[in-house]
Amino acid sequence: MKTQKLEILILFLCIFGFIGCDNEDEEGEKVIGYKEYTLTIASKKLPGVCGTDGFYYLSDVYAIKKENAQEWDSLRFIDGFEFEKGYEYKIKVSETNYLNHRKGQPAWTEYSLLEIISKDKKASDAVPLHFIPEWYYKDKFIPEYKYAVEADNKDLIEEDLKTYSIMPLDYHYLLYRGDNKLMTWIAIKDDSNMLTPTFIKSMNKTPEEFPGSYTILPPKGNIVGFMEWTFLDEYGNETNYPSFDVFFGYAADARSIQTPNTAYLYKDLTELYKNKYPKAGVKTVVISYAISF
DSSP: OHHHHHHHHHHHHHHHHHHHHHHHHHHSSEEEEEEEEEEEEOSSOEEEEEEETTEEEEEEEEEEEETTOOSOEEEOOOBTOOOOTTEEEEEEEEEEEEEOTTSSSOEEEEEEEEEEEEEEESOOTTOOSOBOOHHHHTTOSOOEEEEEEEETTHHHHHHHHHHOOSSOTTSEEEEEEOTTSSEEEEEEEETTEEEEEEEEEEEEOOGGGSOGGGGGSOOSEEEEEEEEEEEEOTTSOBOSSOOEEEEEEEETTOSSOOSOOEEEEEEEOHHHHHHHOTTSOEEEEEEEEEEEO
């Protein structure tokens, strides 16, 4: 009798388990919302923050306006839409909401192009500078400025360096890889102040190719790479931004970071200050900016 009861219990558990599995399979991925509407797409893409669930990253995003909206919003991707810079679009899209509890992020939304209504060559009006919220950069990405001077009148040179920094020190400097696959360099002060984005042309170097003067101001970190950064405009032309020699590595206080997280930008300004202050007995002037990413 006990054996019969045990067999019945096992059979019941197996049937229940199969039903549970079947129900789980039936759940799977499902559509929980769908709608169609018109979007206006601005004539240029902008730096923006993407991501969810605590993982956020910078990317080039569309500036969009939904039907009858007054303010520009951001959108990362529209399936089937091929954007051409310099044109403002009106398009019809579908917005599909999905749910799948088996995924780490169970709910998500996908956008697809249905129709291009218009494409006009124009500069869109009142487009913001960026879509990067303050919480992303507040109290971060500010350069640590240092300098070292060997001169008879050292105080004069140091006062000048303190007053006139090549890089504004009240901006937040951000790096990300844009749609053109180049590293994009932007500097943000707030929603209303951003330096013109530039693209970094990077060339690997050896330590021996760097000026020997850098030894008077060594970077405080674990250095794993050496390069030169030149800054280009959107057309690939060199800008009036100065180039820098760059030590790339880990900050001295990094503990568990797996990838290099700090760029140390260096420049030898000895000749500049010899010409600027010929009576100061200038021997060596080196500046550096440490920026963590």
